[in-house]
Amino acid sequence: MRYALYYWPQIQGRGEFVRLALEAAGAAYDDVARMQGRGRGVAAMLALMKAQGHAPFAPPFLRAGRVVIAQTANILLHLGPRLGLVPAGEAARAWAHQVQLTIADFVAEVHDTHHPIASSLYYEDQRAEALRRTRHFLAERVPNYLGWLERVSGGGRWALGARRSYVDLSLFQVVEGMRYAFPRSMRRAERRLPRLRAIRDRVADWPEVAAYLASPRRIAFNAMGIFRRYPELDP
Amino acid sequence: MRYALYYWPQIQGRGEFVRLALEAAGAAYDDVARMQGRGRGVAAMLALMKAQGHAPFAPPFLRAGRVVIAQTANILLHLGPRLGLVPAGEAARAWAHQVQLTIADFVAEVHDTHHPIASSLYYEDQRAEALRRTRHFLAERVPNYLGWLERVSGGGRWALGARRSYVDLSLFQVVEGMRYAFPRSMRRAERRLPRLRAIRDRVADWPEVAAYLASPRRIAFNAMGIFRRYPELDP
Numbered sequence: 135m136r137y138a139l140y141y142w143p144q145i146q147g148r149g150e151f152v153r154l155a156l157e158a159a160g161a162a163y164d165d166v167a168r169m170q171g172r173g174r175g176v177a178a179m180l181a182l183m184k185a186q187g188h189a190p191f192a193p194p195f196l197r198a199g200r201v202v203i204a205q206t207a208n209i210l211l212h213l214g215p216r217l218g219l220v221p222a223g224e225a226a227r228a229w230a231h232q233v234q235l236t237i238a239d240f241v242a243e244v245h246d247t248h249h250p251i252a253s254s255l256y257y258e259d260q261r262a263e264a265l266r267r268t269r270h271f272l273a274e275r276v277p278n279y280l281g282w283l284e285r286v287s288g289g290g291r292w293a294l295g296a297r298r299s300y301v302d303l304s305l306f307q308v309v310e311g312m313r314y315a316f317p318r319s320m321r322r323a324e325r326r327l328p329r330l331r332a333i334r335d336r337v338a339d340w341p342e343v344a345a346y347l348a349s350p351r352r353i354a355f356n357a358m359g360i361f362r363r364y365p366e367l368d369p
Numbered sequence: 370m371r372y373a374l375y376y377w378p379q380i381q382g383r384g385e386f387v388r389l390a391l392e393a394a395g396a397a398y399d400d401v402a403r404m405q406g407r408g409r410g411v412a413a414m415l416a417l418m419k420a421q422g423h424a425p426f427a428p429p430f431l432r433a434g435r436v437v438i439a440q441t442a443n444i445l446l447h448l449g450p451r452l453g454l455v456p457a458g459e460a461a462r463a464w465a466h467q468v469q470l471t472i473a474d475f476v477a478e479v480h481d482t483h484h485p486i487a488s489s490l491y492y493e494d495q496r497a498e499a500l501r502r503t504r505h506f507l508a509e510r511v512p513n514y515l516g517w518l519e520r521v522s523g524g525g526r527w528a529l530g531a532r533r534s535y536v537d538l539s540l541f542q543v544v545e546g547m548r549y550a551f552p553r554s555m556r557r558a559e560r561r562l563p564r565l566r567a568i569r570d571r572v573a574d575w576p577e578v579a580a581y582l583a584s585p586r587r588i589a590f591n592a593m594g595i596f597r598r599y600p601e602l603d604p
Contacts, residue, residue: 187521188467189520191474191517201460204471205467207470208463211463228438228446229423231446232438235442235470236426236439242477250498250502251498251501251502252502255505263485263501267485270489270490271487274487274489278426279426282426
């Protein structure tokens with residue numbers, strides 16, 4: 135099976151959680167919106183979103199044979215068993231999905247730190263509100279979410295136990311993103327997050343992941359993505 | 370199987386999407402935090418969230434035998450096949466879940482219209498930001514989300530085709546909630562949403578749902594829930 139991933143070509147964003155899973159498992163895939171030519175590029179992605187029937191609401195989405203699957207956590211729910219990135223058993227998979235959905239909620243809140251009013255406005259046009267929202271985010275939401283992820287990731291070498299999974303890859307991405315966007319706050323927060331730090335380090339040492347991170351396929355964090363560094367938001 | 374639902378006792382909130390599924394299917398369940406006595410009430414809910422192991426991050430969560438499942442869409446993913454509220458087949462179920470996750474994203478944005486800065490602050494302490502965020506929400510996000518839900522709900526009597534599902538119940542709740550919170554804006558928006566209106570009406574006529582809505586088990590919309598009516602936000 136060769137997968138086709140559709141996501142904005144210039145950012146990691148939510149697509150990165152899917153890229154990491156595909157890369158870590160050594161799956162064959164095309165990152166379609168980053169390619170040139172017929173049936174490729176952003177135009178091809180937007181065309182699929184305007185199709186009749188089961189068109190996705192937003193990227194990322196994945197074409198796997200004849201099905202198109204959207205919503206990041208739903209894509210990972212589909213890929214997990216096929217890529218060997220989730221334990222067997224319905225209860226274990228429901229738990230993995232639950233953790234992933236909570237990560238998705240956290241990522242949405244990260245986005246809203248710099249866009250608390252509207253995605254359609256520039257950051258500069260909602261900077262005052264961003265400063266206010268981010269203060270609460272760092273003081274209340276980061277300890278809540280990361281503290282919970284730390285707490286439920288105990289008991290094994292990896293987040294779900296003895297075997298690595300897509301949840302570990304997503305935790306890696308969250309830690310990396312937070313370090314990029316809020317380096318000062320995250321340094322303080324990480325003192326209480328030894329398991330997340332250890333999982334982040336183990337993921338970075340996962341050979342397929344290390345190769346991916348060193349490749350041009352890994353887009354750098356930047357000022358257009360979800361995790362953004364605005365020094366005034368990270369005092 | 371007798372289910373145990375855990376959710377805040379004074380609001381519909383996210384728990385309502387689960388209540389509607391349990392009620393529509395005639396399932397046996399306890400709404401634990403609304404009950405009195407040992408092992409019941411809000412204290413019992415909070416105790417489960419502090420448990421070791423797979424404790425949920427937030428309500429709602431469902432106890433089904435020995436498993437505890439959190440995240441609204443994940444609960445419905447679990448209940449759908451068991452309550453006869455989703456079509457058979459992996460692709461159909463992944464699509465139902467994708468729509469439900471997009472509804473969840475919309476509901477989170479509804480919440481943030483009145484709480485754009487922090488859930489920990491009163492509405493009155495973020496009213497200026499709420500006014501600004503809601504203007505964009507009504508002009509941009511409502512047409513995007515509800516327009517998409519209208520578009521993908523075509524082709525059959527119900528949102529997923531010929532048979533009713535938990536997605537129809539959630540669409541009912543979204544329409545009801547929007548009518549409560551933004552009556553003026555929703556009246557205008559609904560002109561372009563004939564399918565959602567029709568699905569809403571069919572769900573209201575579903576005998577088990579009608580009986581539930583007329584019962585004291587249905588909490589009224591109020592000023593503490595996700596859908597709130599602040600007239601200044603709905604000019």
